[in-house]
Every structure is written in structure tokens, then in C-alpha cells.
Amino acid sequence: MEKRLNRSDLIFSLAFLLMLVIAVGAFFYGVKVGTDRVESKYAAPNEPEPTAPVMPNAYQQQDLVSFYHTVFLPYREFQNDWFDAQRKWLSDSTLDRAGYLDQLKKSAMKQYDAIKKVSVSNSSPLLVDAQTSYLKSLKLFSDSFSDLAKNANNLSADAFIQEVNANAYYKEGRIQALTGQGNYYDSMLKWAAMIDTDLPAEYESPDILSIAKWKQLPLIIKIKVSADYLSTQSEMKEFSPQDLTAKIDDFINSGQAEKRKLKSFSAIAELLTSTDGVRNGDFLQMKSRFYENEQLPQLPFFFSDN
Known part of the structure; x- marks a missing residue:
């Protein structure tokens, strides 16, 4: 005779089956969640990284103006002293060039100390780089003057200036000065691109323009x-x-480029620089003729005789 399950056995069996179903369901749910997490973890690197936003305070006009007064002008003051000394040497061969070099060394280090104290915002890295290059230039020029002083009065003015230009410290100082200048003007293009979105923020000069x-x-x-x-x-x-x-614009507009059969920017630039055909202040003299409506940052050398 079959033994019939009593009520308690039936409840126990049903409870056991329910627990088994729940356990199996939980197992498969856990597997699915784990799989999804693994897939998500390894899929994430393939997704494009968000682009870092452009710093809104970079290359503002006030940064360019501040740099002009605190870095560019002090450096320019030293540079003017240097060019003035060379003119005097060439016009008067009896001058004590060694004494001039000592004064020029002091001028370089005076401006070095002034520029080194200036805080340039890290949000404008090209200006930071320009400051660094100008500082390197001043230190290198100072070192070159110390190196050259011992022979300064033993040569003609022309021969001595050639010796200066061949000095390793001086040559590297000149490179650093021009690098600083280039970074400053690159910063102006960054500023212009924020003002006029049709302008590129960067421009690489072609070999032949x-x-x-x-x-x-x-x-x-x-x-x-x-x-x-x-x-x-x-x-x-x-x-x-x-x-x-x-x-260069004046040279082209006057018909001189066509007359001389010069076809590129570099050909005209080489002719003008090699023949002393460019003077400080030429831009201001010609600005109203060529650039009346052009937008430039409010820097004194674009708008006054400073």
C-alpha cells in the first residue's frame, strides 16, 4: 500500500522546490551581471576620450599687454643698448669696446632679474615659453660678453663684430631671442583666432609662399x-x-617684385633684410595705407611709436 504524504511533508517539498528555483535564478542573474560588468570594463577603452576644453582665460588681450610691458619691453631695452653699442663702435674705432661689453653685461643681467620676477599665467603656455627663451637669451648674451671682452680692443670694429657673431654663447642667445619673439607672435594669433573664428589658431609657414x-x-x-x-x-x-x-607689402604694391621677377615671400624678405631695406617703425608709417581695417591686439607697437 502506497504511503501518502502528510501535510507537513507536502509543505516541506514545495518549500524546497521554491528555494531551488530561487537559487538557480539568482545564479544565472549573477552570471549575467558579472558578464555585463566585464564587457563594460573592457569596452570602455575603445570609446573616444572626451576632448579637454580650451581654457577660457588663455591668450586674453590683457595677458598679451601685460607680457609686452613686463617681459618684451625690458628685453627690448637691452636689445636697443646692444644695437646702439654696435653703431657707436662702427662710427668711432677709438672707443673702449671692452668697457662697453661690461656695461652691456650689466644691462643684460638687470633685465634678466626684472623678467625673472614676472609671473606669466600657465593658461597661456606660449607666453610662458617666450619668457623662458628671453631669460635664456639674456643669460647667454651676458656670458658671451664676458668671453669676448678680453679681445674686444685688439681688432677693428668690423672684425670684432664678426667675432661676436661667431661666438657660441652669442649665437645661442640670438636663437633663444628669436624663439621668444616667435612664441609671442604665435600667442597673438591664438588671441586673434578667439576673436575671429574664421582664423586658424595655428599656421605653419610653407617652405615656398x-x-x-x-x-x-x-x-x-x-x-x-x-x-x-x-x-x-x-x-x-x-x-x-x-x-x-x-x-614686403609696399614692395609688392609698388611693382618692385614684378619688376625684379621675384615670385615668393622668402625671395623678397631675403632681398630686403640683406640690403637693410627694412627700418624700425615701417609698419606704423604704412599702417593707414595697407591695414586700416585689420584687427590687431591693442599692443603699443601696433598703435604708437613705443
């Missing part, structure tokens, strides 16, 4: 191209990149 292409460039890019040229050619001059820019 035709006159036709040059004429199409906005002024701020032309000035950057001129700064790049001076840096590439290691041309440290009394004039500024904007002076070279204006002189």
Missing part, C-alpha cells in the same frame, strides 16, 4: 610668417616682424 598666396593672408598671419622667417634665418634686427610685413 607665393606672392599670390601671401596677398590673401590676413595681417596677423602675415606678421607670424615674418616672425617665422626671422627665426629661421637667425636674423636678430632692430625692426619687428610687422615692419618686415609692411615693407
Whole structure:
């Protein structure tokens, strides 16, 4: 005779089956959750990383103006002393050039100390780099003057200036000065690109820039191209990149480029710089003729005789 399950046995069996179903369901749910987490973990690196936002306070006009007064002008003061000394040496061979070099060394270190104290915002790294390059330049020039002083009065002025230009410290100082200048003008292009979204924030000067292409460039890019040229050619001059820019535009507009069969920016720039055809202040003299409606940062060398 079959033994019938009593009520308690039946309840126990049903409870056991229910627990088994719950356990199996929980197991498979756990497997699914774990699988999803693993897939998510290894899929994430393949997703594109969010682009870091551009710092809203980078390359503001006030940063460019502050740099002009606290870094560029002190450096320019030393540079003017140096160019003035060379003119005097060439006009008077009896001058004590060793004494001049001692004064120039003091001038370089005076401006070095002034510029070193300046705090440039890290949000504008090109300006930080420019400050660093100007500091390196001043220190290298100071070292070169110490090195050159011992032979300063034993050569003619022309021969001595050639010796200066061949000095390793001086040559590296000139490179650093032009690098600082290039970074400063690159910062101006960054500023312009924020003001006018049609302008690129960066521009790489081509090896050959035709006159036709040059004429199409906005002024701020032309000035950057001129700064790049001076840096590439290691041309440290009394004039500024904007002076070279204006002189090239004048040369083209006057028909001289066509007359001389010059077809590129670099060909004209080489002719003008090698023949002392550019003067400090040329940009300001020609600004109303060529650039009346061009937008530039409010820096004194674009708007006054400073």
C-alpha cells in the first residue's frame, strides 16, 4: 500500500522546490551581471576620450599687454643698448669696446632679474615659453660678453663684430631671442583666432609662399610668417616682424617684385633684410595705407611709436 504524504511533508517539498528555483535564478542573474560588468570594463577603452576644453582665460588681450610691458619691453631695452653699442663702435674705432661689453653685461643681467620676477599665467603656455627663451637669451648674451671682452680692443670694429657673431654663447642667445619673439607672435594669433573664428589658431609657414598666396593672408598671419622667417634665418634686427610685413607689402604694391621677377615671400624678405631695406617703425608709417581695417591686439607697437 502506497504511503501518502502528510501535510507537513507536502509543505516541506514545495518549500524546497521554491528555494531551488530561487537559487538557480539568482545564479544565472549573477552570471549575467558579472558578464555585463566585464564587457563594460573592457569596452570602455575603445570609446573616444572626451576632448579637454580650451581654457577660457588663455591668450586674453590683457595677458598679451601685460607680457609686452613686463617681459618684451625690458628685453627690448637691452636689445636697443646692444644695437646702439654696435653703431657707436662702427662710427668711432677709438672707443673702449671692452668697457662697453661690461656695461652691456650689466644691462643684460638687470633685465634678466626684472623678467625673472614676472609671473606669466600657465593658461597661456606660449607666453610662458617666450619668457623662458628671453631669460635664456639674456643669460647667454651676458656670458658671451664676458668671453669676448678680453679681445674686444685688439681688432677693428668690423672684425670684432664678426667675432661676436661667431661666438657660441652669442649665437645661442640670438636663437633663444628669436624663439621668444616667435612664441609671442604665435600667442597673438591664438588671441586673434578667439576673436575671429574664421582664423586658424595655428599656421605653419610653407617652405615656398607665393606672392599670390601671401596677398590673401590676413595681417596677423602675415606678421607670424615674418616672425617665422626671422627665426629661421637667425636674423636678430632692430625692426619687428610687422615692419618686415609692411615693407614686403609696399614692395609688392609698388611693382618692385614684378619688376625684379621675384615670385615668393622668402625671395623678397631675403632681398630686403640683406640690403637693410627694412627700418624700425615701417609698419606704423604704412599702417593707414595697407591695414586700416585689420584687427590687431591693442599692443603699443601696433598703435604708437613705443
